[in-house]
Amino acid sequence: DQQVKQNSPSLSVQEGRISILNCDYTNSMFDYFLWYKKYPAEGPTFLISISSIKDKNEDGRFTVFLNKSAKHLSLHIVPSQPGDSAVYFCAASLGGSEKLVFGKGTKLTVNP
Amino acid sequence: NAGVTQTPKFQVLKTGQSMTLQCAQDMNHEYMSWYRQDPGMGLRLIHYSVGAGITDQGEVPNGYNVSRSTTEDFPLRLLSAAPSQTSVYFCASSTQGRQPQHFGDGTRLSIL
Numbered sequence: 001d002q003q004v005k006q007n008s009p010s011l012s013v014q015e016g017r018i019s020i021l022n023c024d025y026t027n028s029m030f031d032y033f034l035w036y037k038k039y040p041a042e043g044p045t046f047l048i049s050i051s052s053i054k055d056k057n058e059d060g061r062f063t064v065f066l067n068k069s070a071k072h073l074s075l076h077i078v079p080s081q082p083g084d085s086a087v088y089f090c091a092a093s094l095g096g097s098e099k100l101v102f103g104k105g106t107k108l109t110v111n112p
Numbered sequence: 113n114a115g116v117t118q119t120p121k122f123q124v125l126k127t128g129q130s131m132t133l134q135c136a137q138d139m140n141h142e143y144m145s146w147y148r149q150d151p152g153m154g155l156r157l158i159h160y161s162v163g164a165g166i167t168d169q170g171e172v173p174n175g176y177n178v179s180r181s182t183t184e185d186f187p188l189r190l191l192s193a194a195p196s197q198t199s200v201y202f203c204a205s206s207t208q209g210r211q212p213q214h215f216g217d218g219t220r221l222s223i224l
Contacts, residue, residue, distance in 0.1 A: 006154075030212055043116070043202050043215030044155070089154060098143060098162055098209025099170060104154035 003027050004092050006103035014111055020067070021106050023090030028071065028090040034100070035064060035075050038087045048074075080110045090096040114138050118203050118216035121187040125193045125223045133188040133219050135203030143209045148172065148199040149218075155202065161186055162209065193223045 003107045005024045013019045017062040023033075031052040036044035050057040062074045065095065075093050077084055119134045137144065145160035147170075157170030161180040175197060177189040186205075190197060200220050204213035 009152075023208075036215075041217070043204075043217045045215070046212035049212060056145050078219060091155075098160060098168075099157055100145075100209070100213070101157075102147075102155040104152060 002104075004090055004101050004103040006088075006090055006106045008106050009104070010107045010109070012109045012111060013080050014056075015082055016079045019075075019080040019084065019092075019108055019110065021077075021088050021108065023073045023075075023103055024090040025062065025071050025073075026090050027092075028068075029094050030101075031095040032093040033064070033066065033073050034091045034093075035062075036089045036091065037084075038089065038105070044089060073099075076109075080108075082110050082112050084108060085110050115215050116199075116203055116205055116216035118219050120219060121217070123222070125190075125221065127193060127195060127223060129193050131190050131193065133190075133201055133221070134215060135186045136184050137186075137203075137205040137214070138184065139205060139214065140183060141205035141207055141214075142183065143207065143211070143213075144180065144205045145170070145201065145209070145213065146176070146178065146186070146188045147202045147204065148197075149202060150199050156199075158188065160209065170200065190221075192203075195223050197221065198223045202208050 034049040035047040036083040061064045087105045146158040147155040161167045161177040204215045206213040
Protein backbone atom coordinates (compact mmCIF):
# COMPACT_ATOMS: atom_id res chain seq x y z
CA ASP A 1 0.00 0.00 0.00
CA GLN A 2 1.92 2.95 -1.32
CA GLN A 3 1.11 6.12 0.59
CA VAL A 4 3.33 8.44 -1.45
CA LYS A 5 3.21 8.00 -5.20
CA GLN A 6 5.40 9.38 -7.93
CA ASN A 7 3.68 8.02 -11.00
CA SER A 8 6.22 9.20 -13.57
CA PRO A 9 9.41 7.12 -13.40
CA SER A 10 11.18 9.53 -15.74
CA LEU A 11 10.96 13.00 -17.24
CA SER A 12 13.02 14.62 -19.97
CA VAL A 13 13.14 18.39 -20.56
CA GLN A 14 15.23 20.87 -22.50
CA GLU A 15 17.70 23.15 -20.78
CA GLY A 16 16.08 26.47 -19.89
CA ARG A 17 12.55 25.06 -19.83
CA ILE A 18 10.43 24.29 -16.79
CA SER A 19 10.57 20.87 -15.12
CA ILE A 20 7.47 19.78 -13.20
CA LEU A 21 7.70 16.74 -10.98
CA ASN A 22 4.53 15.41 -9.41
CA CYS A 23 3.72 13.55 -6.23
CA ASP A 24 0.41 12.24 -4.89
CA TYR A 25 -0.34 10.99 -1.40
CA THR A 26 -3.17 8.98 0.06
CA ASN A 27 -3.04 9.81 3.77
CA SER A 28 -4.71 13.13 4.58
CA MET A 29 -2.89 13.18 7.95
CA PHE A 30 0.45 13.91 6.24
CA ASP A 31 1.31 17.47 7.19
CA TYR A 32 4.92 17.97 6.13
CA PHE A 33 6.44 17.25 2.74
CA LEU A 34 10.00 17.29 1.44
CA TRP A 35 11.79 16.88 -1.87
CA TYR A 36 15.20 15.26 -2.12
CA LYS A 37 17.56 15.04 -5.08
CA LYS A 38 19.86 12.09 -5.64
CA TYR A 39 22.83 11.70 -7.95
CA PRO A 40 24.20 8.24 -8.78
CA ALA A 41 26.48 6.73 -6.12
CA GLU A 42 25.61 9.52 -3.66
CA GLY A 43 23.12 9.87 -0.85
CA PRO A 44 19.96 11.96 -1.30
CA THR A 45 20.29 15.66 -0.55
CA PHE A 46 17.50 17.84 0.77
CA LEU A 47 16.04 20.30 -1.73
CA ILE A 48 12.93 22.00 -0.37
CA SER A 49 10.06 21.37 2.01
CA ILE A 50 6.53 22.58 2.66
CA SER A 51 4.20 22.45 5.62
CA SER A 52 0.51 21.74 5.14
CA ILE A 53 -0.36 25.21 6.42
CA LYS A 54 1.14 26.61 3.20
CA ASP A 55 0.33 26.03 -0.42
CA LYS A 56 3.59 27.26 -1.90
CA ASN A 57 7.24 27.48 -0.93
CA GLU A 58 9.97 28.95 -3.07
CA ASP A 59 13.77 28.69 -2.96
CA GLY A 60 15.60 30.14 -5.92
CA ARG A 61 14.80 28.11 -9.02
CA PHE A 62 12.79 25.58 -7.00
CA THR A 63 9.14 25.98 -6.02
CA VAL A 64 6.93 23.40 -4.35
CA PHE A 65 3.15 23.65 -4.62
CA LEU A 66 0.77 21.80 -2.31
CA ASN A 67 -2.88 21.10 -3.13
CA LYS A 68 -4.32 19.53 0.01
CA SER A 69 -7.78 18.91 -1.40
CA ALA A 70 -6.27 16.91 -4.26
CA LYS A 71 -3.57 15.36 -2.03
CA HIS A 72 -1.03 16.45 -4.61
CA LEU A 73 2.24 18.31 -4.59
CA SER A 74 4.54 19.33 -7.36
CA LEU A 75 8.10 20.58 -7.68
CA HIS A 76 8.80 23.20 -10.33
CA ILE A 77 12.34 23.87 -11.50
CA VAL A 78 12.76 27.04 -13.56
CA PRO A 79 14.91 27.30 -15.56
CA SER A 80 16.10 23.70 -15.76
CA GLN A 81 19.84 23.11 -16.04
CA PRO A 82 21.80 19.99 -17.05
CA GLY A 83 23.13 19.77 -13.48
CA ASP A 84 19.56 19.21 -12.32
CA SER A 85 19.61 15.77 -13.96
CA ALA A 86 19.07 13.41 -11.03
CA VAL A 87 16.44 11.27 -9.33
CA TYR A 88 13.95 13.31 -7.30
CA PHE A 89 12.18 11.82 -4.31
CA CYS A 90 9.07 13.13 -2.67
CA ALA A 91 8.67 12.36 1.06
CA ALA A 92 5.92 12.92 3.59
CA SER A 93 5.56 12.91 7.35
CA LEU A 94 2.54 12.38 9.58
CA GLY A 95 1.82 14.91 12.28
CA GLY A 96 3.47 13.75 15.50
CA SER A 97 5.55 11.10 13.75
CA GLU A 98 9.30 11.05 13.37
CA LYS A 99 9.08 8.84 10.28
CA LEU A 100 9.35 9.83 6.64
CA VAL A 101 7.58 7.95 3.83
CA PHE A 102 9.26 8.22 0.45
CA GLY A 103 7.93 7.90 -3.06
CA LYS A 104 9.70 5.74 -5.64
CA GLY A 105 11.37 8.68 -7.32
CA THR A 106 11.34 10.34 -10.73
CA LYS A 107 14.47 10.45 -12.87
CA LEU A 108 14.84 13.89 -14.43
CA THR A 109 17.04 14.36 -17.48
CA VAL A 110 17.76 17.91 -18.62
CA ASN A 111 19.12 17.96 -22.16
CA PRO A 112 21.54 20.71 -23.23
CA ASN B 113 32.76 18.48 8.84
CA ALA B 114 32.43 14.90 7.64
CA GLY B 115 28.62 14.85 8.00
CA VAL B 116 27.27 11.30 7.87
CA THR B 117 29.89 8.61 7.26
CA GLN B 118 28.97 5.07 6.26
CA THR B 119 31.33 2.13 6.14
CA PRO B 120 31.95 0.00 4.22
CA LYS B 121 30.97 1.39 0.82
CA PHE B 122 30.68 -2.07 -0.72
CA GLN B 123 30.29 -5.53 0.75
CA VAL B 124 29.61 -9.01 -0.56
CA LEU B 125 28.27 -11.61 1.85
CA LYS B 126 27.24 -15.20 1.66
CA THR B 127 23.77 -16.27 2.74
CA GLY B 128 23.66 -16.82 6.49
CA GLN B 129 26.59 -14.57 7.34
CA SER B 130 26.16 -11.69 9.72
CA MET B 131 27.64 -8.23 9.50
CA THR B 132 27.34 -4.71 10.83
CA LEU B 133 26.98 -1.61 8.68
CA GLN B 134 28.51 1.36 10.41
CA CYS B 135 27.08 4.88 10.50
CA ALA B 136 28.57 7.87 12.28
CA GLN B 137 27.62 11.54 12.27
CA ASP B 138 29.49 14.53 13.67
CA MET B 139 26.65 17.06 13.70
CA ASN B 140 25.33 16.20 17.18
CA HIS B 141 22.01 15.17 15.65
CA GLU B 142 19.54 13.38 17.88
CA TYR B 143 17.63 11.65 15.10
CA MET B 144 19.24 8.90 13.03
CA SER B 145 17.72 6.42 10.63
CA TRP B 146 18.47 3.59 8.22
CA TYR B 147 16.86 3.17 4.81
CA ARG B 148 17.21 0.65 2.05
CA GLN B 149 16.83 1.51 -1.60
CA ASP B 150 15.83 -1.17 -4.06
CA PRO B 151 15.24 -0.70 -7.80
CA GLY B 152 11.75 0.71 -8.37
CA MET B 153 11.02 0.83 -4.63
CA GLY B 154 12.31 4.18 -3.50
CA LEU B 155 13.66 4.51 0.04
CA ARG B 156 12.13 2.42 2.78
CA LEU B 157 12.70 3.04 6.48
CA ILE B 158 14.25 0.11 8.36
CA HIS B 159 14.87 1.45 11.88
CA TYR B 160 15.24 4.85 13.45
CA SER B 161 16.38 6.43 16.70
CA VAL B 162 15.31 9.69 18.31
CA GLY B 163 18.24 9.73 20.71
CA ALA B 164 20.84 7.62 22.51
CA GLY B 165 19.24 4.53 23.99
CA ILE B 166 16.02 4.87 22.01
CA THR B 167 15.26 2.94 18.82
CA ASP B 168 12.11 2.00 16.94
CA GLN B 169 11.04 0.05 13.91
CA GLY B 170 10.33 1.47 10.52
CA GLU B 171 8.55 0.00 7.55
CA VAL B 172 10.84 -2.99 6.87
CA PRO B 173 12.60 -3.98 10.14
CA ASN B 174 12.66 -7.78 9.83
CA GLY B 175 16.14 -9.29 9.68
CA TYR B 176 17.84 -6.18 11.05
CA ASN B 177 18.92 -5.03 14.50
CA VAL B 178 20.01 -1.61 15.69
CA SER B 179 21.30 -0.03 18.87
CA ARG B 180 22.18 3.55 19.80
CA SER B 181 24.68 3.70 22.62
CA THR B 182 26.04 7.15 21.65
CA THR B 183 24.65 10.18 19.87
CA GLU B 184 27.22 9.79 17.10
CA ASP B 185 26.86 6.15 16.08
CA PHE B 186 23.95 4.09 14.80
CA PRO B 187 25.08 0.66 13.51
CA LEU B 188 22.79 -1.65 11.55
CA ARG B 189 23.23 -5.39 12.06
CA LEU B 190 22.21 -8.10 9.66
CA LEU B 191 21.72 -11.18 11.79
CA SER B 192 21.65 -13.85 9.09
CA ALA B 193 22.01 -12.38 5.62
CA ALA B 194 19.52 -13.38 2.93
CA PRO B 195 19.57 -12.63 -0.82
CA SER B 196 16.46 -10.47 -0.32
CA GLN B 197 18.62 -8.09 1.70
CA THR B 198 20.73 -7.25 -1.34
CA SER B 199 20.25 -3.50 -1.56
CA VAL B 200 21.82 -0.10 -1.12
CA TYR B 201 21.63 1.04 2.49
CA PHE B 202 21.54 4.69 3.52
CA CYS B 203 22.01 6.17 6.94
CA ALA B 204 20.64 9.63 7.70
CA SER B 205 20.58 12.08 10.58
CA SER B 206 18.78 15.28 11.53
CA THR B 207 18.04 17.41 14.57
CA GLN B 208 14.63 15.71 14.68
CA GLY B 209 12.81 13.28 12.40
CA ARG B 210 10.64 15.90 10.72
CA GLN B 211 13.60 18.10 9.84
CA PRO B 212 15.51 17.64 6.58
CA GLN B 213 17.83 14.70 6.94
CA HIS B 214 21.48 14.50 5.96
CA PHE B 215 22.29 11.26 4.19
CA GLY B 216 25.48 9.29 3.93
CA ASP B 217 26.67 8.06 0.54
CA GLY B 218 25.38 4.55 1.11
CA THR B 219 26.62 0.98 1.47
CA ARG B 220 26.05 -1.29 -1.50
CA LEU B 221 25.46 -4.78 -0.13
CA SER B 222 25.26 -7.97 -2.21
CA ILE B 223 24.27 -11.27 -0.68
CA LEU B 224 25.00 -14.40 -2.66
